[in-house]
Amino acid sequence: MENFNLLYKGQEYLLFIAFIMMVAGLIKEHSLFAGAYAYIQKVFKSKRVIVALMSAFTGILPVSGRVTISAGMLDTLAPPKGSKGREKFGIIDYLSTHHYYVWSPLEKTILIPMAAFSVTYGAIVYSLLPLLIVSLGLVFTYIVFFVKEDDIELNTQKTHFKVSNVLRNVVPFLFAIILALKPVGGLDPWLVFGGLLFYYMVLTMTWDYKKLLGYVDFRLIAWVAIIIIMANFARDPTNAVKAYLEGSAFDISTVQGFVTISAIAFASAFAFGSSSRFAAITTILSLVYGVEYFVWFFALDYAGYLISPMHKCMAIGKMYFGTPWKRYFNALGSWILLLLGAGAVTLIV
Known part of the structure; x- marks a missing residue:
């Protein structure tokens, strides 16, 4: 029975993805955000600024599954x-x-x-400031130097900004996000965006279920379902791993001990693909070996988490936008090197 539970645990996320895809499809096909995009572009004169603002907004949302919301929003700007x-x-x-x-x-x-x-909170963020600086720096660098104006598609021709259009087309989307915010509504995202989908169906008079299903990438849905199942089974023995790490007798003052425990930490975060698990591992190791190693272990475990095969976010972007694995590994490889470099500097200074 327990193994059966691991098969369906978390699968409601698939509904969330499907609803977001349908919502994004309706928004893009009917140019529902065109007026708002036209106004922003008129103010900032750059399509890359719109992408930067949108990615910044979706990136800070305290919403479960924000990578899916972000993908849906960015899809309204991405070319076909x-x-x-x-x-x-x-x-x-x-x-x-x-x-x-x-x-x-x-x-x-x-x-x-x-x-x-x-x-x-201030003390924690201050200690992690080197990691934050390199992370935000990488996002900024990628958008400014690797994304071209021609890579962004805005259907804003002959579109004028009207407050009524924004209230009718954009505000409901923002309201749905508010309802799903952890500190505000905290409602299940699949439920919230299911309701939003119904609203946009009424707004656009779209009742053809085949058309709606045409917006859904079922290969992505199937792949994410597999990843969720794999992750459920991989995370099940977390307590045993925590106990092993906490009771580890490696002498981190030696090169061999430092390399060994660092490798175990990275491998554990890589295997779990869970932010809460990597946070627990980081904290335990810092308590065992000293808080002076906190930033190093955080950077190490964070790096393992970012490229974990149990981490569904990469698969979502890969299949949503057709991003090749090579491009992911180049970008994430650079990020990991920056994180580890920043973490290593904190050990020296």
């Missing part, structure tokens, strides 16, 4: 499937929704060490 520029949006989606773990006071990656070390 098959276009070369489209694959860059997978990287933007991933980078903009994952710096959150380094600074958000709502994330377990921040809350767990705060509680364990009995320190303030």
Whole structure:
């Protein structure tokens, strides 16, 4: 029975993805956000600024599954499937929704060490500032230097900004996000965006279920379902791994001990693909070996988490935008090197 539970645990996320895809499809096909985009472009004169603002907004949302919301929003700006520029949006989606773990006071990656070390939020963020700087720097660099204006598609021709259009077309989307916010409504995202989908169906008079299903990438749905199942089974023995790490007798003052425990930490975070698990591992190791190693272990475990095969966010962007694995590994490889470099510097200074 327990193994059976692991098969369906968390699968409601698939409904969430499907609803977001349908919502994004309706928004793009009917140009529902065109007026707002036209106004922003008139103010900032750059399509890349719109992408930067949107990725920044979706990246800081304290919503479960924000990578899916971000993907849906960015899809309204991305060129059609098959276009070369489209694959860059997978990287933007991933980078903009994952710096959150380094600074958000709502994330377990921040809350767990705060509680364990009995320190303030400001103290934790200050210690992680090197990791935050390189993370935000990478997002900015990618959008400015790797994304071109021609890679972004805005259907804003002959579109004028009207408050009534924004109230009718854009505000409901923002309201749905508010309802799903952890500190506000905290409602299940699949339920909230299911309701939003119904609203946009009424607004656009779209009742053809075949058309709606045409917006859904079922290969992505199937792949995410497999990843969720794999992750459920992989995370099941977490307590045993925690106990092993906590009772480890490795002497971190020696090169061999330092390398060994660092490798175990990275491998554990890589295997679990869970932010809460990597936060727990980081905190335990810091308590065992000293808080002076906190930033190093955080960077190490964070890196393992980012590229974990149990982490569904990469698969979502890869299949949503057709982003090749090579492009992901190039971007994430650079991020990991920056994180480890910043973490290593804190050991020296």
